[in-house]
């Protein structure tokens with residue numbers, strides 16, 4: 001099995017075209033409604049993506065449940081299909097059969113639409129001994145290099161070259177990746193996932209000594225164990241993996257999405273609502289719940305549900321993003337929207353990504369009072385926001401504009417919601433079901449926002 005320049009650069013499958021069409025859709029929100037009722041949370045995007053890639057590690061079928069129907073998931077399924085993986089999808093159930101990997105390559109056309117495509121690198125190298133993956137570029141929230149993924153795989157014995165914008169990786173014929181102790185320079189979520197998947201089929205013991213502990217990493221590790229991987233230290237920052245010769249098929253449900261859940265919790269508190277979330281893992285939201293309680297919200301819960309009630313204006317709460325189990329960067333924008341209308345002043349410090357404040361300019365258009373200095377945003381709560389035409393710049397920024405728009409006086413129009421469709425399954429339908437007035441306006445043909 002060889003990778004050719006032509007096949008690696010094969011033409012796109014229309015994702016870009018779909019992206020443009022979606023780019024023109026927008027959301028209209030009539031603010032001021034109190035949210036009340038129940039919402040069922042979907043499976044986690046950031047767990048589903050690595051888990052889909054884990055199918056590349058075995059010749060036997062992987063049967064997955066609770067796979068969210070998101071744009072990023074569809075892109076990943078397209079990518080895997082192009083590699084020769086047979087995919088069957090029925091609602092939230094997805095079966096993947098990678099008995100034949102015909103093309104161990106992730107072309108630019110797909111990688112440019114979704115950075116998580118890099119997650120095929122570790123599994124392909126481990127199973128096929130070779131891979132060609134287009135180098136992901138920076139994105140709106142930061143430069144986001146993948147040097148730690150590459151360094152780790154090199155230490156495990158992979159030969160890696162960067163050529164024509166692609167990462168071209170291989171292991172000497174007849175040999176496997178070898179177990180090593182790997183200490184990444186910083187904690188990286190997809191870096192940990194890539195190296196963990198590679199290590200399951202490596203020769204010997206791999207120690208990931210600075211591993212990410214995000215619940216999505218844990219969910220992937222639990223699936224890998226079901227597939228026959230030998231992993232110790234799951235849920236800690238030290239994963240010890242004893243490589244095995246082969247992995248087998250497994251059945252697994254993707255963990256519920258803590259960020260989708262956290263987004264709804266913020267929306268409920270911002271609108272002084274009363275919402276119960278079903279199908280959540282409350283323990284994965286401890287840091288967010290703690291901060292919501294500081295706003296004055298009443299949060300209660302059980303094994304797989306959470307209820308949040310708020311009957312007054314929120315108190316402003318300062319926080320700092322950090323790796324799990326601390327406050328997640330993926331909730332920073334949504335919680336900031338809540339702080340915009342809270343009583344008092346707050347400070348939000350973003351420590352994970354260097355450019356994750358693009359929502360600030362848009363929140364300001366709605367009347368928020370925010371100043372930025374370096375990685376710190378200073379927010380003075382205002383009595384109310386007023387509806388305006390705003391533009392989504394990335395996935396979580398889009399969600400923060402929705403939280404803000406739900407509380408604003410009058411109509412808010414959110415453009416470029418294709419970002420939202422990457423990570424939230426039918427968010428407007430879920431919010432309407434609990435009383436929000438929000439609708440998707442499909443673009444007229446040819447119109448690009």
Ligand code: EPU
Pocket residue numbers: 046049116142143144145146147148149186187188189190191216329330352353354395396423
């Ligand atoms: N970093 C490097 N070199 C590397 C890897 C990371 O310098 O080789 C840096 C990054 O630039 C960043 C920091 O390390 O400053 C942490 O990045 P990390 O690698 O942990 O991020 P990621 O794996 O690319 C995942 C999620 C993100 C989430 C972050 C942090 C997926 C598919 N993506 O990204 O999710 O924000 O972890 O928790 O799991 C989102 O869902 O909106 C999203 C952006």
